[in-house]
Amino acid sequence: MSGMPWQDEHWARLQARRARGAMPHALLICGPEGLGKRAFAERFVRGLLCLQPVDGEACGHCRSCALQAAGTHPDRVTLTYGLRKDGVQRSEIVIDQIRELSARLAMSSQFGGWQIASIDPADALNGAAANALLKTLEEPAAQTMLVLVADAPWRLPQTIRSRCQRVEFHLPAAEQALAWLESQGVTDAAAALQAAGGNPGLAQRWAQEGSLDRRREVRKDLAALAAGRGEAMDVVRRWLDSEPAQRVWFAAQAVAEEAKAKLSGAAGPLASALEPAALADWYASANRARESLRGPLRGDLTLLELLARWR
Structure with missing residues (x-):
């Protein structure tokens, strides 16, 4: 072994x-x-x-x-x-x-x-x-x-x-993680590693499970809600149907990138109207929501509150 x-x-x-x-x-x-x-x-x-x-x-x-x-x-x-x-x-x-x-x-x-x-x-x-x-x-x-x-x-x-x-155990260096993922036959290893926050084990599993497609869907959902398109409850139903905690993790990642872009004066990938401080608050709320989804609280209410704040 x-x-x-x-x-x-x-x-x-x-x-x-x-x-x-x-x-x-x-x-x-x-x-x-x-x-x-x-x-x-x-x-x-x-x-x-x-x-x-x-x-x-x-x-x-x-x-x-x-x-x-x-x-x-x-x-x-x-x-x-x-x-x-x-x-x-x-x-x-x-x-x-x-x-x-x-x-x-x-x-x-x-x-x-x-x-x-x-x-x-x-x-x-x-x-x-x-x-x-x-x-x-x-x-x-x-x-x-x-x-x-x-x-x-x-x-x-x-x-x-x-x-x-x-x-x-701590997250390994990106070079070591990428080399290991490639040795395991993971395609698009760099994107998988970014999605998993630098965690190679999660990146391997998520790549095998098709989670990168889920990540792209989450970003589209957030961008649509920021632009006033679609209904938050429809998004909640879809998120609850498939790995809701993982989807919230992907949402938090996207919002962190949005905040970083705005702080540098660039346009964010989600085109949100929220200011960096509000984005930071939403990021913290997303992490709390991930914990709540593991507990006895109703997942639909947790996600609806989170997405209502985003919109």
Whole structure:
């Protein structure tokens, strides 16, 4: 299993710690979605449990690797969203799950090596679960490692973050990201990377999903509304029908470009009548709307309010 090029430094650092017997008892692998955090965590855990690793990489053939591939390795636990009593998936990780995990980790390793527990997404721990996990972090058992994976590490309590060795991925340089996208066969890599805000993983996925067409549609919608054409409610219906949060992201991008153009004295691509300060306010409102679309509020009202302000 090979990693993405921007992961190489983190990989080398962890393997150096492994070579000198200085592995941490807890890792927090974090950073924006799309940079391969979960693939990195999987690669690392498989290599750590492998009986015959090569430069930290799992051999793929030993008994441990076979058990991991089957999902039955006795020294590996994966914790994510559980089910409620009525069978509905939870939206958070709860204290009972952490208590069960702690009891499992208190037992001895069956292979005589590491016991590894992965928590993903760790930023979904509720308050009680986070407090329970803190006790495990404060009194780690020998040869036990917690691997926390989080897109939004700031949602974790500082007390947990401070007890983990942080492996944080940042957006790579544009040249490296473009080279990787082209190696993956992404056509129009530059446009895809711009749409994804410099995130190569998202750029690859969005290019495959046809999101660049969606981005062009959003810009046309905003330009039409700015010119007094069309109805905001019609736009809301279309946006709700297909990736509304992504469409708002594309709208925020376009408005940021509009504001930048106006500040330089040029005509913006959307021909909006709003001044730069008002455009900045709308950009902030768009980002809040993206968060609201992930919650329980009605998406149509959220988008209608946003687009009414734009028009």
